[in-house]
Amino acid sequence: MTTTAPQLGKKRKKRGGILGNTGLYLAVGVAALLFLLPFYLIVRNALSTDPEITGENWKLLPSFQWGNISELFDDPTVQFGRSLWNSTVVAVLMTVGTLLVCSLAGYGLARIPYKHSNKVFYAVLATLMVPTAVTFVPSFVLVSSLGWVDTYRGLIIPGLFSGFTCFLFRQYFLGFPKELEEAARVDGLGYWGAYWRIVVPNSLNFFAAIATITFISGWNAFLWPLVIGQDPDSWTVQIALSSFMTNQTVNFHLIFMATAVSILPLIFVFLFLQRWLVQGIAQTGIKG
Amino acid sequence: MSTTTTRGVAQPASAKASQARPRRGLRSNATLNFWLFTGPFLIGLVIFVFVPIGWSIWLSFFDARYTVTPSHFIGFDNYKQILTNSNFPESLLTFTVFAAFIVPTTWALSLGLALLVNQLRFMRAFFRSVFFLPTAVSYVAAALIWKMSIFSGVRFGLMNTVLGWFGVDNIAYLANPSPPWYWLVIVSLRLWIQAGFYMILFLAALQNIPAELYEAAAIDGAKRGWQTFRYITLPQLRATSTAVILLLLIAAYQAFDEFFNIIGTKATWAQTPLMELYKTALGTSQDYGAGSAGAVILSLLICIVTLAQGKIMGFGRGEEVK
Numbered sequence: 001m002t003t004t005a006p007q008l009g010k011k012r013k014k015r016g017g018i019l020g021n022t023g024l025y026l027a028v029g030v031a032a033l034l035f036l037l038p039f040y041l042i043v044r045n046a047l048s049t050d051p052e053i054t055g056e057n058w059k060l061l062p063s064f065q066w067g068n069i070s071e072l073f074d075d076p077t078v079q080f081g082r083s084l085w086n087s088t089v090v091a092v093l094m095t096v097g098t099l100l101v102c103s104l105a106g107y108g109l110a111r112i113p114y115k116h117s118n119k120v121f122y123a124v125l126a127t128l129m130v131p132t133a134v135t136f137v138p139s140f141v142l143v144s145s146l147g148w149v150d151t152y153r154g155l156i157i158p159g160l161f162s163g164f165t166c167f168l169f170r171q172y173f174l175g176f177p178k179e180l181e182e183a184a185r186v187d188g189l190g191y192w193g194a195y196w197r198i199v200v201p202n203s204l205n206f207f208a209a210i211a212t213i214t215f216i217s218g219w220n221a222f223l224w225p226l227v228i229g230q231d232p233d234s235w236t237v238q239i240a241l242s243s244f245m246t247n248q249t250v251n252f253h254l255i256f257m258a259t260a261v262s263i264l265p266l267i268f269v270f271l272f273l274q275r276w277l278v279q280g281i282a283q284t285g286i287k288g
Numbered sequence: 289m290s291t292t293t294t295r296g297v298a299q300p301a302s303a304k305a306s307q308a309r310p311r312r313g314l315r316s317n318a319t320l321n322f323w324l325f326t327g328p329f330l331i332g333l334v335i336f337v338f339v340p341i342g343w344s345i346w347l348s349f350f351d352a353r354y355t356v357t358p359s360h361f362i363g364f365d366n367y368k369q370i371l372t373n374s375n376f377p378e379s380l381l382t383f384t385v386f387a388a389f390i391v392p393t394t395w396a397l398s399l400g401l402a403l404l405v406n407q408l409r410f411m412r413a414f415f416r417s418v419f420f421l422p423t424a425v426s427y428v429a430a431a432l433i434w435k436m437s438i439f440s441g442v443r444f445g446l447m448n449t450v451l452g453w454f455g456v457d458n459i460a461y462l463a464n465p466s467p468p469w470y471w472l473v474i475v476s477l478r479l480w481i482q483a484g485f486y487m488i489l490f491l492a493a494l495q496n497i498p499a500e501l502y503e504a505a506a507i508d509g510a511k512r513g514w515q516t517f518r519y520i521t522l523p524q525l526r527a528t529s530t531a532v533i534l535l536l537l538i539a540a541y542q543a544f545d546e547f548f549n550i551i552g553t554k555a556t557w558a559q560t561p562l563m564e565l566y567k568t569a570l571g572t573s574q575d576y577g578a579g580s581a582g583a584v585i586l587s588l589l590i591c592i593v594t595l596a597q598g599k600i601m602g603f604g605r606g607e608e609v610k
Contacts, residue, residue, distance in 0.1 A: 021409075028404050032418045038430065038480065039421070041437045041446065053437075054444045101329045108325030113318050120326060127337050129594070133542035133562055134587050137569045137579045138344030139336065141356045161332035191321040220426035222545040223562070227570060238428045242549055245432060255436065259429045266424040274417060281485070282492030 042263065045256035053252045068257045078250060079232060080258055083240040087262075090155050090225075090236060091218035097160040098214045099207060106169025107195055111181070121170070127163035133223060140227050150234040155225060159218070165210060172206050173199070209280020212273045219266055237262045344580040352577035366581035370568070375556070376582050379564040380589075386560070387540040389475050394536055395529070398483045402490030403521075416491070420484035427545030430477050435462065435550050439473045462550065465557035470550070474558070477546050482539070486532050493528035497521065534597055541590050561586050 045053050048062035073081050109121050139158055148154030176199065184194040200207070225236040235243070241262060244255045270277070343356075348366050350358035370376045401419050405412060422430075438446045441460035448458045461469040501520050510516050522529075544562040551558045553567055565586070569579025 024404065024407055028408065028415050031401065031404070032415055035418055035422060035480065035484075038425075038433045038438070041433055042429075045437060054442075056443050058444065058446075058449050101332065105326040105329030108322050112322040112325060114322035117322060120330065123330075124333065127333060129591050130337075130341060130587050131538060131542055131590055133544065134565075134583050134590070135337070135340055135344070136562075137565060137576065137583045138340035138347070140570065141343060141347065141576055142336070142340045145356055157332075158336040161329060161336050163333065163337065166329055190317075191325070195325075216424060220428075222426065222428055222548075223566075226548075227566075238426050241426075241428045241432060245435065245549055246552075252436070255432065259432050263425055263429055267421070270421065270424040271417070274420070278416075278420070278488055281488050 042256055042260050045253065046260040048253055048256075050252050053256070065253065068253050069261075072254050072257045072261070075250075075254065078240065078244070078247075078254070078258075079235070080237075080240060080261075082233065083235045083237050084261070086152075086155075086234060087219055087237040088265075089152060090221075091215050093152070093156050094159055094218040095211050095214045097156065098162060098165055099211055101160050102162060102165040103169045103200075103207070103210075104195075105166045106171075107173050107199065109166070109170045110173035110176075112191055124163045124166055128167065132162075136223055136227055139224075143228065149228055150231045152234075154228045155234070155236070159221075159224065165214070168210065172203070176203065205276055206280065208273060208276040212269060212277045213280065215269060216266060344583055347576050348578075348581035348584050350577050352575070352580070354574045356576055358577065362577070366577040367585070370578045370582045370585070374564065374568065374578070374582075375559055376561065376564045376568075376585075379559045379561045382558055383541060383543065383561055385471075386474070386543060387537060389471060390478055390540050391533060391536045393475065394479055394482050394486060395532060397479055398486035398532070399490050399525070399529075401483060401487040402494055403517075405487065406491060406494045416487075419487055422481050422483075423485045425481060427477075427481065428549055430481055431546045431549035434473055434477045434546075465555075470558055473550060474546060477550075478543075482536070486536070489528055489532055490525065493525050494521070497524045530598075534594065537593060537597065538590060541586070541593075 044060075044062050046062075046068060047064045047066070049065055052059065052062055072078075105124075109117060109124070114120075143149065143154045143158060146154075148157075180198050180202065181194045184198045189197060220238065221236070222238045222242070225239050226242070229235045229239050232243075241255075241258060244250045244258060347356070347358070349361060349363060351360040351362045351365075352358040405416050405419070408415060439461040441448070441458060441463055443449070443452070443458060445458075445461075447461070451457075451459070459469060461473050497520070501524070502516060505516050505520055506512070510519065542562060543560045544566070547558060547560045547563055548566075553559070553563055553571070559567075561582070565579050565582045567573075568575050568582060
């Protein structure tokens, strides 16, 4: 239904009178309400009692049970605090590691003259053809034979070497103004010095964009942590949430409170870093 | 910039030294630096990408049940088994149906939202944020809301409550495969999460269309609305559309999270290829050989679809697709 609306708005493109604008804003407003509805449901249910969620008399506002928060973290049957911590460690280390490893490689491929550099680049490109989700079987085989099941190493390290992120960094550095680095080289800095003192400080926007995308995908990852995390102690937030859906002992209000808590950090990151995120996505065109 | 100047003043000696150094030294210096920069990444890439892929191909020719170091070579039997004796082919069909739903609807919805937001003169950033916000939500969390609050079969589900106002009886959306109400649940969830992301891509592309094109069209007598959309906007978005459709297809192939959490692996219907692989390799049978064979087949399929789609849509014709 929203898809036919744009033509309607389009007809009145550029100051199409009060009527056109009203129609446009009405369409956008309705779509926005639909998009916000699930967020409202999470918050409403998270602050409700169970009868309020499952009862027939559906009220718009909950009874604001703030105690649900402490109940969730005090519940000994779910280690929610533990899985929050795991997710934080995984997402943060993954972001830092990916930025470091992939940006260095991207810079090397883009800027340092080496006669086989094209061949190396094609080898990186080739990995983009095999989707990471499909390789979970062989990756699990490898990681389990390394003895990394249920460990942070197993959760984090295999995800650091993203051919795609490296590719994005290379594209970015190709467009980075060469003059800046050359000035630094003349002044006696090597590649390493020029990279850390000139290139990185002048690329913080791009680094922030990639960091945001990596953090979000690290926090939201499901398949790999599901494969690796067999012991509940190593569960990430997503695995814990998923287990709630099958675990009958957890109550509805706790499930929704857990969902709310799991989304909150990302919303925060999102709203805070949105400028870079939008810019980065528009620049790169693709998800990390 | 300030760093460069201070360094230049402080270290005239080193600048002189580098001038005096012969060119040959500079080149081997570059080679060393190349490996210094790319080495850590390449080592990791070989260990965690190339080795698993190679291992997977190797495993797919062995009888590898409960073991990752098998000794019994069985040729293409794993491929035969996963293509004939399992639900894997059926899951490919499930994927096809899913892709046939999700790719065009997401394309249309995200383009529609982009066109709408692009027209706004007030509160544009606000609405853009609203549509973009679901991108932050995980499929697991969304699955939870969809399954337990919006589409739960019983009375307290939001959808059934609303339908109830119009006198429609409760619908059990997820209880059985016919009628296939579950598609409504799955597709609406993914639309909600994905549309904002692709909207950003379209917004960026829309802002890159030169205004002169519209002016020229107006002089030529093109009517605003459908005509300019059909003959200017849509062709100008071609490169972005190609990229979006490609990304949507690849994302659809990898569908796992919401199917796993909403339908579950115990159901016999709506099992995606990755769910079948998950069950084969990590379920009770622990059949790494057949699982690997399935992974190889799925990878090849994705490559073929990607290349074919690129060929049909003219991949690489647009410069935005970097």
